[in-house]
Amino acid sequence: MTSIPQQTLVVVADGHQAILLRTHGVKDSLSLTEERRLTPKNLAEEGPSGSRPEEQTPRQTDEATFIKQLAEALFAMKQANKFEHMVLAADPQSLGQLRDTLHKTVQASIVLTLDKELTNHAANDIAGIIRTAAG
Numbered sequence: 001m002t003s004i005p006q007q008t009l010v011v012v013a014d015g016h017q018a019i020l021l022r023t024h025g026v027k028d029s030l031s032l033t034e035e036r037r038l039t040p041k042n043l044a045e046e047g048p049s050g051s052r053p054e055e056q057t058p059r060q061t062d063e064a065t066f067i068k069q070l071a072e073a074l075f076a077m078k079q080a081n082k083f084e085h086m087v088l089a090a091d092p093q094s095l096g097q098l099r100d101t102l103h104k105t106v107q108a109s110i111v112l113t114l115d116k117e118l119t120n121h122a123a124n125d126i127a128g129i130i131r132t133a134a135g
Helices: 058-079 092-101 123-134
Strands: 009-013 018-024 031-038 086-090 110-114
Touching: 009 058, 009 123, 018 123, 031 058, 031 123, 058 092, 086 092, 086 123, 110 123
Parallel strands: 009 086, 086 110
Antiparallel strands: 009 018, 018 031
16 A cells, blocks of 8 residues: 655656646545646757667657656756655656656655556546555
C-alpha cells in the first residue's frame, strides 16, 4: 500500500505532452485537478540528452528532446519548492527516458510510478487508476 499525500504532483506524460495535476483528498476520496500542460518547445534548436542512435527517426528524436525538456521543467519546479511528492505516469518508452534524465532530487520525490499511457484519460479516470495502484 502506497500513501499519496495531499497536494502530490501527478505527472502524466508521453513523448508529445505532459499534464501536471494535483491530488486532493486521500485514499478513496483522492481526486485530481489539472494545473497545466507542457508541450515541446524549439525542437529544431534543442536536441535530446546524450547521443542518439543513427537509425533513430526524427519523431523519436523530438520525443526524446521533449522528455529532456520535461525533466528540466520538473527539476526547476522542485528547486522552487513547487512539490514535495510526485506520481509519475508515462508510456514505457517515455518512462524509461525520463528515469534516465530526472535529477536525483526529483527521483527521490516519486511515491508511485505507473507504466501506462494516460495522457488521453480524464482526470477522474487517472485518479481512479492511482487509487487502485496505491492500494
